[in-house]
Amino acid sequence: MKALVWHGAQDIRCESVPDPRIEDDRDAIIKVTSCAICGSDLHLYDHFMPGMEKGDVMGHEFMGEVVETGRGINGALRKGERVVIPFTIICGECDQCRRGFFSVCERSNRNRHLAAKAFGHTTAGLFGYTHLTGGYQGGQAEYVRVPFADKTHIKVPDELTDEQVLFLGDIFPTGWQAAVQADIQPTDTVAIWGAGPVGQMAVRSAILLGAKQVVCIDRVPERLEMARAGGAITIDNATESTVERLNQLTAGKGPEKCIDAVGMEAHAPRALEQVYDRVKQAMMLESDRATVLREMIYVCRPAGILSVPGVYGGLVDKIPMGALMNKGLTLRTGQTHVNRWTDDLVQRIAEGQIDPSFVITHRGRLEDGPELYKTFRDKKDNCIKVVLRP
Amino acid sequence: MPASASRQDRTARQGSPGSEATPARLAADRRRRPDPATRQLAQGLGWFSLALGVTELTCGDAIARWLGMPRAGPLVRAYGVRELVQGAGILGSRDPTPWIWARVAGDGLDVATVLPGLGGDPRHRTNTVVALTALAGVGLADILCAQALSDAPLAPSERVRADYRNRSGFPKGLAAARGAARDVRPRDFTTPEGLRAWT
Structure with missing residues (x-):
C-alpha cells in the first residue's frame, strides 16, 4: 500500500510499504478514506520530537471504513462501518480510561517503559507519533491497523461527510477540551495564542461555551482573518504588543482564561528572549521554547x-514560577481525551451548531503529501489545514 | 495536538524579487514579516555595526597592535568601512536580511584574519582568544538573526490572498452559536466558585 513515510527532518516520502495485518484479537484494519496533516505532525517533520525512526508511517488524524476485525472485537465494530479514529489509542479498561482520562491510558502504549523513563509514567499510545508513544504506524496511508479497535473508534452517521467529521479524531476535541478545561464563564475573556487549526477550533469552542469575548493572537494575516x-x-503580535492589547481589552485586569494553542516552537516577541531560547535550543540545553507559557x-x-493543549516534548527554561504561584493560577494540560467528548460533538455537528470543515484550505491525494507538508509548514499559499484522500 | 511552525522555505520562494540571481533566503523581500524580536535584534546589530565601524576606523592601528598584528592597521580600518556600510544598510533598508547575511560573511572574514594570531606572538595570545570569543558570540547572534529573518513569513499579497472572512464554522450564524454549549460543565474541570477569578 501507499503511505507517507518519515525519513528524517523535512524528509517525508510517499512510498510503498507492507499492508498492515491483524496482530492482536482486538485489532481492526481500516481502509482510510480521508486523513489530515496535523500541526503536531510538523514537530516530527522538523524533528523537534525525539523517538522517530526511518520508515515510520505518519499521521494521527484519519477516518475510514472497517475492512477486517480481530476475533476479540466481539461485535463492537463490523466490516463496512464508517469510523473516525481518535489519535489516542485506548484500552477502555484501565483505571485512567474508566475515569475518562483516555490520553493517559495505562495499557495502550506498547513502549510504556520508554514513556515512563521520559515522563515518569506512561501515557497513551498514539498513531504515527514517535516510539515514545508506542511506535504505531500512522493513518496517512491507504490502510491502517487500529489496536484496541473495539474502544478506539468513533462511529459517525452516514449523512455527515468525511470533511465534517474527520477532525473529531484530533483538532476539534483538542480545541474543545482546551476551552472546556478553562471552565469558561459568561463573564470571561478568553485569550487564545495561535490561530492554527487547533486555535481556530478553540476559538469556536469558546464561543459555543459562552465566553464574553474571545481574543486570538497570531502573526499570520489569513489565520487572524479566519479567527x-x-x-x-x-x-497581530508581529505589529502590536500582546500584553498591552489584552490589558486594554480587559480594563487592565488581564484575561481570566488563557489557552496555549502553540506549543514548543513558539516565537518570542522580544529579541533577547528569542536569542536566549534559540541559543539554549541549539546547545541542547532546552528542547522547547516556552514563550507563550511565559506570556500567559x-x-x-x-x-x-491556563489551558495548554499545545504540544511540549521535553524541557523548557525560565518559567516564571513566582508569578504562577503568587497569582494563584491554575494550569491544566494534557493530550486530548478524545472519546470523552466525541459523542457530544458528533451531535453538535449533526444539529448544525458547528461545521469543522471550515478550516480546510488545501486538499490533495496521498502522493501530494510531501509537497503539502512543506506548504503547510511554510504557511505558503494561505495554507491552514490540509486534507488528503488516499 | 497543535503546533506553530513558522519556518520558511530554505531554498526558494515564489515571487521573491531577484530570485533568479540570488537565493531567495538571501535576497531582500519587502513582504517579509519578521517577529518583533528579530526586528529588534537586527536593529541592535545595525547599531553595533556602526559603533564597531567608527571604532575600527578611528583606532585601527591600536586594535592591530593589541592583536599582535602591527602592520594590519589599514586592514582594520577597511573592515571599519565595511561595518559602517553594513550598519547603514541594516538600519536604512526595508528588509535587512541581505545585510545581516553580509554581516555573517564579514564575521567569517574577521575570524580568518584574527585566527593566525593564536600561533603568533605569545604575549598577544590572550588578546587573540578574547577577540575570537567576542567574534563567536556576535557571529552566533548574526547567524540566528539572519536565519530568523530568512524564515519569517511573507505577508501575502492581495492578489494571492484567499478570503477566509466567510469561514465562521457556524452554519446557523455566529449569534446562534454564542453560548449554545453553555451547559457543558464537567465536574472535574469546574473551578469551585470561591476560587474563580473575579470579574
Whole structure:
C-alpha cells in the first residue's frame, strides 16, 4: 500500500510499504478514506520530537471504513462501518480510561517503559507519533491497523461527510477540551495564542461555551482573518504588543482564561528572549521554547486558568514560577481525551451548531503529501489545514 | 495536538524579487514579516555595526597592535568601512536580511584574519582568544538573526490572498452559536466558585 513515510527532518516520502495485518484479537484494519496533516505532525517533520525512526508511517488524524476485525472485537465494530479514529489509542479498561482520562491510558502504549523513563509514567499510545508513544504506524496511508479497535473508534452517521467529521479524531476535541478545561464563564475573556487549526477550533469552542469575548493572537494575516470570522478579536503580535492589547481589552485586569494553542516552537516577541531560547535550543540545553507559557503566566488575571493543549516534548527554561504561584493560577494540560467528548460533538455537528470543515484550505491525494507538508509548514499559499484522500 | 511552525522555505520562494540571481533566503523581500524580536535584534546589530565601524576606523592601528598584528592597521580600518556600510544598510533598508547575511560573511572574514594570531606572538595570545570569543558570540547572534529573518513569513499579497472572512464554522450564524454549549460543565474541570477569578 501507499503511505507517507518519515525519513528524517523535512524528509517525508510517499512510498510503498507492507499492508498492515491483524496482530492482536482486538485489532481492526481500516481502509482510510480521508486523513489530515496535523500541526503536531510538523514537530516530527522538523524533528523537534525525539523517538522517530526511518520508515515510520505518519499521521494521527484519519477516518475510514472497517475492512477486517480481530476475533476479540466481539461485535463492537463490523466490516463496512464508517469510523473516525481518535489519535489516542485506548484500552477502555484501565483505571485512567474508566475515569475518562483516555490520553493517559495505562495499557495502550506498547513502549510504556520508554514513556515512563521520559515522563515518569506512561501515557497513551498514539498513531504515527514517535516510539515514545508506542511506535504505531500512522493513518496517512491507504490502510491502517487500529489496536484496541473495539474502544478506539468513533462511529459517525452516514449523512455527515468525511470533511465534517474527520477532525473529531484530533483538532476539534483538542480545541474543545482546551476551552472546556478553562471552565469558561459568561463573564470571561478568553485569550487564545495561535490561530492554527487547533486555535481556530478553540476559538469556536469558546464561543459555543459562552465566553464574553474571545481574543486570538497570531502573526499570520489569513489565520487572524479566519479567527475573526469565528467571532474572535485578533491581535497581530508581529505589529502590536500582546500584553498591552489584552490589558486594554480587559480594563487592565488581564484575561481570566488563557489557552496555549502553540506549543514548543513558539516565537518570542522580544529579541533577547528569542536569542536566549534559540541559543539554549541549539546547545541542547532546552528542547522547547516556552514563550507563550511565559506570556500567559504574565498576562493572565490572578486566580485565572491556563489551558495548554499545545504540544511540549521535553524541557523548557525560565518559567516564571513566582508569578504562577503568587497569582494563584491554575494550569491544566494534557493530550486530548478524545472519546470523552466525541459523542457530544458528533451531535453538535449533526444539529448544525458547528461545521469543522471550515478550516480546510488545501486538499490533495496521498502522493501530494510531501509537497503539502512543506506548504503547510511554510504557511505558503494561505495554507491552514490540509486534507488528503488516499 | 497543535503546533506553530513558522519556518520558511530554505531554498526558494515564489515571487521573491531577484530570485533568479540570488537565493531567495538571501535576497531582500519587502513582504517579509519578521517577529518583533528579530526586528529588534537586527536593529541592535545595525547599531553595533556602526559603533564597531567608527571604532575600527578611528583606532585601527591600536586594535592591530593589541592583536599582535602591527602592520594590519589599514586592514582594520577597511573592515571599519565595511561595518559602517553594513550598519547603514541594516538600519536604512526595508528588509535587512541581505545585510545581516553580509554581516555573517564579514564575521567569517574577521575570524580568518584574527585566527593566525593564536600561533603568533605569545604575549598577544590572550588578546587573540578574547577577540575570537567576542567574534563567536556576535557571529552566533548574526547567524540566528539572519536565519530568523530568512524564515519569517511573507505577508501575502492581495492578489494571492484567499478570503477566509466567510469561514465562521457556524452554519446557523455566529449569534446562534454564542453560548449554545453553555451547559457543558464537567465536574472535574469546574473551578469551585470561591476560587474563580473575579470579574
